[in-house]
Amino acid sequence: MRLPGRYDGVARPIVTYGTDPVLHRPCAEVTDFDESLRRLLLDMFASMYAANGVGLAANQIGVDARVFVLDCPDADSHDVVGYVVNPVLTVLEPVGDEPAEELTEEGCLSVPGPYADLPRGFRARVDGVDITGRPLAIEATGMAARCLQHEVDHLDGIVYVDRLPEEERDRLLAQAAGPAGDLPA
Template identity: 60%
Template sequence: MQTPTGTPRPITRYGTPVLHRRCADVTVFDDALAQLVADMFASMYAAHGVGLAANQIGVDARIFVVDCPDATGAHTVAAVVNPVLHLPERRDLEVDSEGCLSVPGQRAEVARAATATVTGLDPAGAPIRLSGTGTLARCFQHEVDHLDGLAYVDRLPAAQRKRILAASAEHPGVGVGVPGEE
């Protein structure tokens, strides 16, 4: 099968219901899924992101894509379907600035595990296992959070979250089109 060409879709903004609940497991691996993954990559690149979860383009499905560097600078480009996040039992936390395409124009310091692994399936349904450090580990955690109905701002103190969301509401958004509708 030839890899489909993706079409960028509008980025769904924080507050849209699909971003605030656990996404549905994917059970069908077909041309429609391949097209969705291609659209996710196109949307991520159009918005200048390094990761994107399906619900960030309004789709209720446990899929994320990344094009993200690890601590050594090596890039991982991948799509993971039905991901499961695995963190070390003993975690070294790294605090770093984090942003989100669904909360445009804002960033905050967030503590995340320094290393992370995801297991799941690739878009053809084959098992996949990816491990990462640095920004890649942060991306895995950030995207799985999205699929579980959490955004990075949900991990912040309420007053800080409120300030960030108010400032983001004034931002025109990222990517193409207007904010997605569920």
């Protein structure tokens, strides 16, 4: 679901791993569908694009709200651009000869720099609502499905490095640029 109108948001700083508790706890459901939600989404798109990201959850800019944005290609190289408020994730069964999951390199704006191989479902769907509260769904494959899973993880208080073995997580955090590399996990 694309936002109507121009993307005239303001890029906000990205919260890095270990610097703000909002990144490490489940986010609150959105209950107010007003201009502040629209403004938040515009700022999230601006922040994601300014950081050269493909997805961004609200808590990555310090906001405790269950919403994410994405602009990410799927397995067929079609761009999946949109947002979901109050998303619920379902990892779907493969279709035809698709793999059930993929082991692919993953990174995160909140852990700037390093990447790690992480298994994710190849096909996923999120159901949620738009900025007016109307139901919407996004189904995706490949990298876009990975992005859906990654962003919903954020909204559940999980950063991708939390899914790695402790030793690998600690190594990646030590490599991270900025504050994430300076803090213990």
